[in-house]
Amino acid sequence: MKEFVVYSIDNCPYCDAAKALLNNKKFKFTEFNITHDDNQKRALIQKTGHRTMPQIFFGDEFIGGYNELKFYLNK
Numbered sequence: 001m002k003e004f005v006v007y008s009i010d011n012c013p014y015c016d017a018a019k020a021l022l023n024n025k026k027f028k029f030t031e032f033n034i035t036h037d038d039n040q041k042r043a044l045i046q047k048t049g050h051r052t053m054p055q056i057f058f059g060d061e062f063i064g065g066y067n068e069l070k071f072y073l074n075k
Helices: 013-024 038-048 066-073
Strands: 004-008 029-033 055-058 061-064
Touching (some): 004 013, 055 066
Antiparallel strands (some): 004 055, 055 061
16 A cells, blocks of 8 residues: 655755644654664765655655645645
């Protein structure tokens, strides 16, 4: 079953907002805090082309960040 995956960093208001939105809508998600994982940060940038956080996936589909998640959930 597909699940949301949220890559986040510490002290990120958009990361917190994305997690709150998913919780409020009762979606299950897995969070990976990559604050201290430079290898994971580089891998995400290479995979998505995005440098900002959060980076959110639904299964293998890259959604984007918080604003894209809001749009995605309101389709």
